[in-house]
Amino acid sequence: xxxxxxxxxxxxxxxxxxxxxxxxxxxxxxxxxxxxxxxxxxxxxxxxxxxxxxxxxxxxxxxxxxxxxxxxxxxxxxxxxxxxxxxxxxxxxxxxxxxxxxxxxxxxxxxxxxxxxxxxxxxxxxxxxxxxxxxxxxxxxxxxxxxxxxxxxxxxxxxxxxxxxxxxxxxxxxxxxxxxxxxxxxxxxxxxxxxxxxxxxxxxxxxxxxxxxxxxxxxxxxxxxxxxxxxxxxxxxxxxxxxxxxxxxxxxxxxxxxxxxx
Numbered sequence: 001x002x003x004x005x006x007x008x009x010x011x012x013x014x015x016x017x018x019x020x021x022x023x024x025x026x027x028x029x030x031x032x033x034x035x036x037x038x039x040x041x042x043x044x045x046x047x048x049x050x051x052x053x054x055x056x057x058x059x060x061x062x063x064x065x066x067x068x069x070x071x072x073x074x075x076x077x078x079x080x081x082x083x084x085x086x087x088x089x090x091x092x093x094x095x096x097x098x099x100x101x102x103x104x105x106x107x108x109x110x111x112x113x114x115x116x117x118x119x120x121x122x123x124x125x126x127x128x129x130x131x132x133x134x135x136x137x138x139x140x141x142x143x144x145x146x147x148x149x150x151x152x153x154x155x156x157x158x159x160x161x162x163x164x165x166x167x168x169x170x171x172x173x174x175x176x177x178x179x180x181x182x183x184x185x186x187x188x189x190x191x192x193x194x195x196x197x198x199x200x201x202x203x204x205x206x207x208x209x210x211x212x213x214x215x216x217x218x219x220x221x222x223x224x225x226x227x228x229x230x231x232x233x234x235x236x237x238x239x240x241x242x243x244x245x246x247x248x249x250x251x252x253x254x255x256x257x258x259x260x261x262x
Contacts, residue, residue, distance in 0.1 A: 037162030134158030
């Protein structure tokens with residue numbers, strides 16, 4: 001599930017803006033153009049994952065999402081599709097995430113011999129071709145042994161493409177992510193926007209609010225339930241766009257992504 005959350009923050013990163021009816025829209029907004037994530041300037045760590053034993057398996061809670069799973073390969077329903085967990089050995093678990101009937105990613109979770117570090121290595125195919133490969137390293141904050149306990153991510157390394165093309169339209173914007181064949185659009189009327197793509201689960205949408213000519217807020221929803229909110233700001237020179245994202249229902253610190261105009 002960790003990959004799904006990371007990927008939804010990238011492939012399903014709508015980067016949309018909306019304004020009040022009285023706010024005049026410029027012919028060319030500062031958001032229009034091609035933007036690429038600068039990983040070295042971004043802060044993508046600090047999220048927590050908790051594993052709790054249940055009667056027949058485990059419960060994972062992360063990023064506002066929580067579900068129970070067994071480690072025998074049985075598919076468990078999530079907000080975004082299904083997740084199947086399989087125990088490989090006492091320190092290794094394999095998780096397969098499926099969105100809209102398509103394998104979205106495969107994780108290999110590996111527990112260090114001392115039980116203090118947990119590594120999530122996830123890979124998958126990009127809908128437009130090619131592969132992505134990302135690794136998140138967690139350190140234990142609660143619990144004493146095994147997978148059960150609380151974990152905080154301290155390092156993220158990934159090759160997930162975060163290139164976005166934003167185009168102005170009459171009363172809104174169109175957003176595209178070529179690698180993940182994502183297309184999203186919204187008008188500046190406060191109504192839910194549309195999001196399409198192989199990695200986007202049914203029921204995904206978002207709401208928009210303009211703050212100023214160079215800033216907007218976005219609330220993303222899944223099946224009508226908000227799961228995160230973010231504030232996007234373009235620098236005065238129009239060359240850098242910064243997103244600060246907060247996951248609802250958690251105490252995780254905000255995640256910051258820095259994009260540079262190409």
